[in-house]
Amino acid sequence: MTIMRISALILLFLPSGISSFAQNQLVLNADLGKEKISRHIYGHFAEHLGHCIYGGFYVGDKNSKIPTTKGVRDDVVEALKKLKVPNLRWPGGCFADTYHWKDGIGPKDKRPSMVNKWWGGVTEDNSFGTHDFLDMCERIGAEPYLAGNVGSGTVQELSDWVQYVNFGGSSPMATLRRENGRDKPWSARFWGVGNEVWGCGGNMKPEYYANLYRQYATFMVDWSNDEHLFRVASGANSSDYNWTEVMMRDIPHGMLEGVALHHYSVIDWNNKGSATTFSEEQYFATMKAALLMEELVTRHASIMDKYDPKKKIALVVDEWGGWYDVEPGTNPSFLFQQNTLRDAVLAGVTLNIFNRHCDRVRVANLAQTVNVLQAVILTNEEKILLTPTYHVMEMYNVHQDAIALPLELKSNEYSLGKEKLQAVSASASRDQNGVTHISLVNIDAKQAQDIVIDIRGAKFSVVTGRILTSGKLQDHNTFEKPDAVKPEKFKDVSLATNSLKVKLPPFSVVVLELK
Numbered sequence: 001m002t003i004m005r006i007s008a009l010i011l012l013f014l015p016s017g018i019s020s021f022a023q024n025q026l027v028l029n030a031d032l033g034k035e036k037i038s039r040h041i042y043g044h045f046a047e048h049l050g051h052c053i054y055g056g057f058y059v060g061d062k063n064s065k066i067p068t069t070k071g072v073r074d075d076v077v078e079a080l081k082k083l084k085v086p087n088l089r090w091p092g093g094c095f096a097d098t099y100h101w102k103d104g105i106g107p108k109d110k111r112p113s114m115v116n117k118w119w120g121g122v123t124e125d126n127s128f129g130t131h132d133f134l135d136m137c138e139r140i141g142a143e144p145y146l147a148g149n150v151g152s153g154t155v156q157e158l159s160d161w162v163q164y165v166n167f168g169g170s171s172p173m174a175t176l177r178r179e180n181g182r183d184k185p186w187s188a189r190f191w192g193v194g195n196e197v198w199g200c201g202g203n204m205k206p207e208y209y210a211n212l213y214r215q216y217a218t219f220m221v222d223w224s225n226d227e228h229l230f231r232v233a234s235g236a237n238s239s240d241y242n243w244t245e246v247m248m249r250d251i252p253h254g255m256l257e258g259v260a261l262h263h264y265s266v267i268d269w270n271n272k273g274s275a276t277t278f279s280e281e282q283y284f285a286t287m288k289a290a291l292l293m294e295e296l297v298t299r300h301a302s303i304m305d306k307y308d309p310k311k312k313i314a315l316v317v318d319e320w321g322g323w324y325d326v327e328p329g330t331n332p333s334f335l336f337q338q339n340t341l342r343d344a345v346l347a348g349v350t351l352n353i354f355n356r357h358c359d360r361v362r363v364a365n366l367a368q369t370v371n372v373l374q375a376v377i378l379t380n381e382e383k384i385l386l387t388p389t390y391h392v393m394e395m396y397n398v399h400q401d402a403i404a405l406p407l408e409l410k411s412n413e414y415s416l417g418k419e420k421l422q423a424v425s426a427s428a429s430r431d432q433n434g435v436t437h438i439s440l441v442n443i444d445a446k447q448a449q450d451i452v453i454d455i456r457g458a459k460f461s462v463v464t465g466r467i468l469t470s471g472k473l474q475d476h477n478t479f480e481k482p483d484a485v486k487p488e489k490f491k492d493v494s495l496a497t498n499s500l501k502v503k504l505p506p507f508s509v510v511v512l513e514l515k
């Protein structure tokens with residue numbers, strides 16, 4: 001038997017977890033880079049949907065079992081502070097275009113109830129409103145991102161909201177705010193002008209919405225000299241490139257700070273599959289949908305480049321994440337799903353894409369923070385757990401406001417049947433203290449990946465790292481075992497002059513720190 005035939009046989013019978021022979025190559029240009037990775041890429045989203053707000057963030061002040069401040073759970077606030085959540089989008093989603101903010105201010109027992117038509121037809125008693133949300137953002141240290149009602153609201157209603165939240169002087173709305181107990185304005189910068197107006201936000205055509213946007217934006221003005229409004233046009237559904245084209249062409253750029261984009265990693269809208277019991281085929285399909293983000297961001301950005309070559313207007317991916325069937329026995333309209341290693345890997349590759357496209361992607365929001373879709377926190381009465389996605393967002397927060405470093409990656413393929421995806425994903429940055437971080441993901445469900453990282457333009461003497469992985473892709477945290485999946489110290493890395501050798505286990509997320 002020839003040597004070639006022996007090695008082919010070895011390859012054929014390689015046990016799972018063993019590295020493929022080909023090495024992945026990464027070149028890190030550690031002294032280059034000029035674009036900042038906006039911390040707002042690491043934003044979150046909280047909608048009046050299922051148990052995101054009620055039971056998740058807010059349990060009211062009559063609950064004696066759960067410690068709260070003004071009815072907002074202290075444990076959730078603490079976890080989000082540690083995550084360094086830079087911004088939080090609220091109150092929707094589809095809910096935003098049914099929401100009338102004046103119903104959610106003033107004494108709670110006098111607030112009118114409404115029916116949450118989009119999400120299960122449940123009664124919304126408006127006990128969590130503008131003050132509750134904005135005060136909570138202050139506690140978390142997150143900037144609020146308010147989604148205005150365009151679909152069923154009025155220009156007056158939305159411009160009044162901006163004035164109520166942001167004006168420090170004397171005016172009808174500022175007086176009303178003071179009567180409700182808040183003297184100082186919150187000075188909220190981020191405002192969405194409708195949500196998914198091509199669908200639940202009004203089923204509009206892009207040209208019609210662009211005109212409507214111009215009308216709304218005219219009256220959404222700055223109420224102080226220090227803070228300029230960041231107005232976001234409702235954006236495309238995944239690959240609807242014409243939508244971005246019309247927004248950029250028809251809205252005067254002086255009225256537009258961001259254009260949104262929504263993309264969920266779904267296998268099939270009619271058969272989304274279980275969040276925890278899934279095959280490798282389903283995992284592969286989720287990864288394919290997640291990696292599509294690279295193409296979406298590149299193409300939407302190139303349309304924006306045509307109209308805005310100086311990149312003044314941001315691409316705002318204000319809804320992204322995995323979407324599966326709800327957990328058995330839960331309300332189908334509440335979108336409650338578990339969160340496994342698949343979600344951790346999904347988050348890692350998506351954040352790497354955003355980091356690498358930080359010249360245009362400057363705000364993004366994972367859907368959604370607590371108990372809904374790809375949540376970072378799950379709660380059940382007084383119990384709380386942090387999901388694998390939480391841990392990835394926490395590991396990656398070292399990139400917030402750091403300078404993105406250019407890198408070149410030659411990756412092995414992860415193949416299943418006839419299909420192939422790039423196995424390794426990476427991004428890197430240098431923070432304000434001069435510390436360099438590299439985040440690496442191996443999406444391969446079976447093979448470990450050896451990577452040689454060639455470091456150009458800097459010398460490092462110490463490397464440390466953290467890893468998130470587990471025995472099985474389907475592993476997740478439960479209320480009984482909340483720490484089953486958590487970051488560990490990463491040991492499979494060695495540093496030689498100008499190069500690093502790394503071995504990534506299957507389905508793992510690693511962040512390295514270089515000094």
Ligand code: AHR
Binds near residue numbers: 092093195196
């Ligand atoms: O995040 C759940 C829903 O998905 C949002 O309400 C809507 O904007 C999107 O379709």
